[in-house]
Amino acid sequence: MGASLALALRGKVKSLHGVDVNPQHLQDAAHCFDQLHQELNAESLGTDVIVLATPVRTIQVLLHRMSKYAQDGLIRPGTLILDLGSTKRDITAAMDDLPESLLAVGGHPMCGKETSGPQTADGAIYDRARFVLCATKRSTPETIEFCCQLAEAIGARPLLLDAKFHDASVAAISHVPYLISAGLVGMVMQAVDQDAGGDDVAWKLASTGFKDTSRLAASDVTMMADIVESNREAVFHALDLFGAQIEQLKLMLANSHDLQLRATLEQIRAARKEWEAKYFKK
């Protein structure tokens, strides 16, 4: 996400610095940045804006360090810190605790890919994507406005949201879909294991419907586990709502309430179609 952002910002900012502890990543990202650094020091931190583009937990660790770097004078007063993490409550809470000399805004561009790492960097992923921004105690109207302009400069659509509200929404439309997808694959694995024939029949019969419903199960586990672990509470709430929906469908099926089942499925179908027509970025 960081290298992709650098590519999207090329020619629109004075200078782009890339920092990564992994030399291979630095090499892969060489075409994305003007300067590369392997360490956080006065040079690599001496920018107007610091963008944290790591997994959520690492962002929290880095924010903690930023306080120290600011105290040590490695970060200039007035520097803006923006992150690209997938959950926002814990991160904005950590941003609230930054020294008053710093500015900070929570960010989440909604344009994940199954791949990660700078070798697959692509500036176009931000095109028309929602870019969620969450204000913190270290935000000013000007910093929010600046972040909106940054999002628009890379073709994204900024959306100002409360962090808690953001986390509840992404639990429902992203984290739970991932867990459902994983649970589905786990279920078929078990069903295949139980086959008397041992002939992998379920795998052989699975087609495009299964492919789409199970696609998220192939996501990068380090990234996704980090995300769901940092959003436990909201994920549990959404999973409970999901479980209730499945129970409701099951009950109608068990009691042969066929008309009620069909009416419910028609409502769901209409909502899904309306979502794709009205909200989905083509």
Next chain:
Amino acid sequence: MGASLALALRGKVKSLHGVDVNPQHLQDAAHCFDQLHQELNAESLGTDVIVLATPVRTIQVLLHRMSKYAQDGLIRPGTLILDLGSTKRDITAAMDDLPESLLAVGGHPMCGKETSGPQTADGAIYDRARFVLCATKRSTPETIEFCCQLAEAIGARPLLLDAKFHDASVAAISHVPYLISAGLVGMVMQAVDQDAGGDDVAWKLASTGFKDTSRLAASDVTMMADIVESNREAVFHALDLFGAQIEQLKLMLANSHDLQLRATLEQIRAARKEWEAKYFKK
């Protein structure tokens, strides 16, 4: 499915007859068949092979009528009846009860589309698709062999399966994915309704991950409800296995068993990737 089969069989059989009670369907299917009929009578039933391509419940009704037609002499002895229904236990049981003068094989070509009706007929959908065949008390080795040849003639890959085993497998890889997908959309509908803001945020943030996981929820309800209702027992079993998988993931998440959670998700990811590489028809 019936009109698509006719298109795929064009030039490979002597004559193709299409029967539908709906005059509009007949008109839409005119390019697929040599002759069109609006009724089941001596003329439309006087073929070597009768293919039943309707929803599962209608197939059961039609099979019941076939017995009467055979007794009335409208169907010749030795006529082969093949169906294209999505579940096979109830249908093969009904085929077992056909008069001994008839031949019957249960069929399920695994190439569903979200659309239905002859106006979207497409002979290419059978290309490389699995075509499940289930023997009945009215099958002979020759009829099975004939059905395999028919499947191969349209480019499909025949797979001989026990009906009960077929139904358990499709519950896991098709019917439960549909219900999961519907439950997911129902959950987001509820989450959006609960939003204090009333700003449809969850719908706005939903992106490609949600799109794929929820795609099946937009399937034709009449078709899918008919399918799950005709496969209740196997669907409940697969839903129970799925529920247990979700509970297991939830427990690991609740108890912060992060390493165990990641190891489980990695196994699932590997299985999903192996399935796509090894079994999925590209």
